[in-house]
Amino acid sequence: MNVLAGKKLLLGVTGGIAAYKSVELVRLLRKSAAEVQVVLTGAASQFVTPMTLQAVSGRPVRQDLFDPAHEAAMGHIELARWADLVLVAPASASFMARLANGFADNLLSTLCLATAAPIVLAPAMNQQMWQNAATRDNASLLVRRGVELWGPASGDQACGEVGPGRMLEPEALLSQLCSRFTQGPLAGVRVLLTAGPTREPLDPVRFIGNRSSGKMGFALARAFTGAGARVELIAGPVTLDTPAGVERVDVETAGEMEQAVMARVKGCDIFVGCAAVADYRPDAVADQKIKKNSDRMEIRLVRNADILAGVAALPDAPFTVGFAAETQDPEEYAEKKRIAKRVNMIAANLVGARQGGFERDENALTLIWDGGREQLPMTDKVSLAEKLVSLIAEHYENRHSA
Ligand code: C5P
Numbered sequence: 182m183n184v185l186a187g188k189k190l191l192l193g194v195t196g197g198i199a200a201y202k203s204v205e206l207v208r209l210l211r212k213s214a215a216e217v218q219v220v221l222t223g224a225a226s227q228f229v230t231p232m233t234l235q236a237v238s239g240r241p242v243r244q245d246l247f248d249p250a251h252e253a254a255m256g257h258i259e260l261a262r263w264a265d266l267v268l269v270a271p272a273s274a275s276f277m278a279r280l281a282n283g284f285a286d287n288l289l290s291t292l293c294l295a296t297a298a299p300i301v302l303a304p305a306m307n308q309q310m311w312q313n314a315a316t317r318d319n320a321s322l323l324v325r326r327g328v329e330l331w332g333p334a335s336g337d338q339a340c341g342e343v344g345p346g347r348m349l350e351p352e353a354l355l356s357q358l359c360s361r362f363t364q365g366p367l368a369g370v371r372v373l374l375t376a377g378p379t380r381e382p383l384d385p386v387r388f389i390g391n392r393s394s395g396k397m398g399f400a401l402a403r404a405f406t407g408a409g410a411r412v413e414l415i416a417g418p419v420t421l422d423t424p425a426g427v428e429r430v431d432v433e434t435a436g437e438m439e440q441a442v443m444a445r446v447k448g449c450d451i452f453v454g455c456a457a458v459a460d461y462r463p464d465a466v467a468d469q470k471i472k473k474n475s476d477r478m479e480i481r482l483v484r485n486a487d488i489l490a491g492v493a494a495l496p497d498a499p500f501t502v503g504f505a506a507e508t509q510d511p512e513e514y515a516e517k518k519r520i521a522k523r524v525n526m527i528a529a530n531l532v533g534a535r536q537g538g539f540e541r542d543e544n545a546l547t548l549i550w551d552g553g554r555e556q557l558p559m560t561d562k563v564s565l566a567e568k569l570v571s572l573i574a575e576h577y578e579n580r581h582s583a
Contacts, residue, residue, distance in 0.1 A: 183213045183214055183359075184359050184362045184363055185210065185213040185214060185215040185355075185358060185359060185362060186213065186214035186215070187214065187215070187216065188215045188216065188265050188266070188362060189215075189216045189218070189263055189264055189265045189266075190210060190215050190216065190217050190218070190264065190265065190266055190268060190358070191218050191220060191260065191263070191264035191266070191267045191268070191292065191296075191298070192206070192207060192210070192217055192218070192219050192220070192238075192268050192269075192270065193219075193220045193222070193267060193268065193269035193270075193272075193276075193289040193292070193293075194219060194220070194221050194222065194225040194229065194234070194269075194270070194271070195222045195224060195225050195269060195271060195272055195273040195275070195276040195289065196222055196223075196224020196225045196227060196228060196273050196275070196276075197224075197225075197228065197271045197273045197305045197306060197348075198228060198305075198339040199270075199271035199305035199339075199347070199348035200225050200228035200229045200271055201228060201229055202270075202271070202348060202350070202351055203219075203229060203234070203270055203271070203351075204229060204233055204234065204237055205351040206270060206351040206354055206355070207219065207234060207237045207238045208237050209351050209352065209355045210355065210358075211237065211238065211239065213355065213359075215358075216240075217238045217239075217240070218238070218240055218243065218260065218263070218264070219231075219234045219235075219238050219240070219242045219243070220242070220243045220244070220260075220288055220289045220292060221234065221242050221243070221244050222244075222276070222287055222288075222289055223244070223287070224273070224275075226244065231244060243260065243288060244288065245288060246287060246288040246291055248288075257288055257291055257292055257295065258295055260292060261291075261292045261295035261296035261297075261298075262296070262297075264292075264296055264298040265298055265362075266298050266299050266300075266301065266358070266361070266362075267292065267293060267296055267298050267299070267300045267301070268301045268302075268303065268354070268358070269289065269293075269300070269301070269302045269303065270302075270303035270305075270348060270349075270354060271303060271304070271305030271306075271348045272302035272303055272304045272305065273304075273305065273306060274304075274306045274310045274311070274313075274316050274319075276289070276290070276302075277302065277304065277316065277319045277320065277323065278315065278316075278319050280293055280300075280302075280319075280323060280328070281318075281319035281322045281323055299327075299329065299361075300327075300328045300329070301328070301329045301330075301331055301361070302323070302328060302329070302330050302331070303330075303331050303332050303333070303348050303349050303354055304320070304330060304332060304333045304346070304348070305332075305333060305346065305347065305348035306333075306346045307338060307340050307342060307346055308335075308338060308342050308343070308344025308345055308346040309342070309344075310346065311333060311344075311345050311346040312344070312345065324413075324428055329411070329428075330428060331349055331353075331354065331357050332347070332348060332349040332353075333345055333346050333347050333348060333349065334347045334348075334349055334350075334353075335347065335422075360406065360407060360409075363409065364409060365407065365408035365409025365410070366408050366409065366571070366574040366575075366578070367405065367408040367409045367410035367451075367570075367574050367577075368408075368409035368410075369409070369410075369411070370409070370410045370411070370450045370451060370577070371410070371411050371413075371448060371449045371450050371451070372405045372410045372411065372412045372413070372449065372450065372451045372452075372453065373412075373413050373415070373442065373445055373446055373449040373451070373452045373453070373499070374398060374401060374402055374405070374412060374413070374414050374415070374452075374453045374455060375398065375414075375415045375416075375417075375438055375442060375453070375454050375455055375456035375458070375488065376395045376397070376398020376399055376401070376402065376414060376415070376416050376417065376419070376455045376456050377393055377394070377395030377398060377416050377417030377418065377419040377421075377456055377457070378390050378391045378392070378393040378395070378417045378418065378419070378456070378457050378459075379391075379417045379432075379433065379434055379435045379438055379456065379457070379458050379459045380417070380418055380433050380434060380459075381434055381435065381459045381461070381462035381463060381485075382434070382463070382466050383463050383466065383467065383471065383480065384466065384467035384468075384469065384470050384471045385467075385468070385469065385470060386470050387470075387471070389459060389461075389462070389463065390418075390459075391457045391459065392457075393417070393419075393456070393457035394419060394421075394541075395416060395417065395419030395421050395456075396421065396541075396542065396562050397455055397504075397544060397562050397565075397566065398414070398416070398453075398455035398456065399414070399416075399419070399421045399423075399424060400562040400563050400565070400566035401453060401455055401566045401569065401570065402414045402424050402427045403424035403427070403563070403566065404563075404566040404567045404569070404570040405451075405570055406424060406427055407567070407570075408570050408571070408574055410451070411428075412424075412427045412428065413427075413428045413429075413430070413445055413449070414427050414428070414429045414430070415429075415430050415432060415438055415441045415442055415445075415456070416429055416430070416431055416432070416456075417431075417432060417433065417438065417456055417457075418431075418433055430445075434459075434462065435458045435459045435462060435485040435486070435488070436462070436485065436486075438456060438458060438488060439485075439486050439488045439491070442488050442492065443491070446492055446495065446499065447497075449499050450499050450500060450577070451499055451500045451501075451502065451573065451577055452489075452492045452493075452498075452499045452500070452501050452502070453501075453502040453503075453573075454488060454489035454492070454501070454502070454503045454504060454524075455504050456488075457506065458485065458487075458488055459485055460484065460485060461482035461483060461484055461485060462482065462483060462485055463480055463481070463482060463483075464480075464481040464482060464483050465481070487522065489501065489503045489522055489524060490521075490522040490523070490524075493522055493523045493524050494523065500525050500573075500576075500577045500580060501522075501523075501524040501525050501526075502524065502525060502526045502527070502528070502573055503518065503519065503522060503524045503526075503527045503528070504527065504528050504529075504530070505518050505519075505527055505528070505529045505530070506530055506531075506532040507529065507530070507531060507532065508531070508532060509531075511529040511530055511531050511547065512529050512547050512549065512554070514529070515527045515528075515529030515547070515549055516529075516549055519549055519550075519551075525550060525551075525576065525580070526548060526549065526550045526572075526573065526576060527548075527549050527550075528546045528547070528548050528549075528569065529546065529547045529548075529549060530544055530545060530546045530547070531545075541562075542561055542562060543559055543560060543561050543562065543565075544559070544560075544562050544565055545557060545558055545559040545560070545565075546565065546569065548569065548572055550576055555572060557569065
């Protein structure tokens with residue numbers, strides 16, 4: 182049976198060119214046997230008509246907060262209670278600002294304040310608007326309050342620009358809704374994950390980096406989402422697309438990664454350090470490009486903080502999982518690291534020119550915990566991540582029942 186069958190979805194449509202896609206979204210949702218109540222803002226009705234949305238949803242579209250006809254039947258509070266989930270697609274920059282500030286000045290923003298149902302936004306706007314500091318702040322405030330952001334995707338925009346701000350396609354929103362209603366083993370669990378390499382600048386053009394591609398961490402983010410978890414991904418510089426449903430923060434240096442993790446770790450249930458964090462950074466970063474004036478040159482390095490060990494040492498530490506990439510004796514070194522960093526589980530793998538690991542699509546791991554280990558043979562990183570996540574979920578559950 183379709184997981185969306187009989188689900189009561191309140192679809193908020195706000196003003197933006199992507200509003201035309203909500204017609205297709207409603208059609209797909211109805212095909213999945215969901216009940217869909219559309220709420221249109223004034224600006225949205227400039228882009229798509231209530232008549233069209235009424236025809237595809239099979240219900241009168243709601244637009245006004247002060248609508249005597251509707252308040253007599255299903256008032257806005259009942260509508261807020263009726264919903265199993267509120268999806269705002271597209272969510273404009275203006276609507277996000279309204280929600281972040283708690284305004285109740287139209288039917289949709291009032292509903293969002295009055296509902297106990299999960300709220301999901303599918304942002305859609307010009308890429309500069311999405312990257313504007315005000316929108317970034319509103320987005321992170323909303324996420325901290327439990328609002329989910331799905332997307333936006335990057336690509337060509339209706340305004341002719343290219344960049345992040347495209348609403349996820351209706352099919353992608355449908356598939357995320359399906360997984361949102363699928364009860365996975367980690368439903369409701371908050372996961373914070375680091376992935377990819379870090380870059381430690383030497384001067385404005387050079388840095389010390391490493392070969393991590395971020396593929397394993399991104400595959401884990403995807404697998405955690407599939408298991409029902411809410412995932413925040415702190416990513417070093419990589420060229421990978423954000424997995425659907427994952428909230429991503431991009432950083433460059435180990436210091437920035439540490440700050441991003443520490444700002445988000447409170448209240449998170451599982452922390453996975455999958456990033457290849459630079460252990461050292463140059464003591465000083467030159468303001469200008471360093472010139473080759475002599476035959477020898479020395480770079481003085483200083484230690485970076487160990488993010489994973491720092492998280493594991495917190496008073497309310499989440500369940501912690503680390504990685505140990507080694508060029509020899511991975512299991513032995515990993516077990517030492519697990520104990521030294523006081524993490525719950527550690528995944529050991531061989532890396533190097535012949536062994537695989539970094540930059541590859543496949544990997545093999547040994548997952549080690551206190552009193553046990555399991556070898557996960559060479560396979561693609563997507564399947565490996567799914568296996569890892571189910572083992573992590575099992576041990577996370579056991580810890581709670583212990
Ligand atoms: O000690 P080593 O760098 O081999 O440990 C690897 C594990 O520690 C990984 O999980 C990595 O994400 C984490 N780590 C970290 N911060 C550092 C160094 C490593 O979180 N500065």
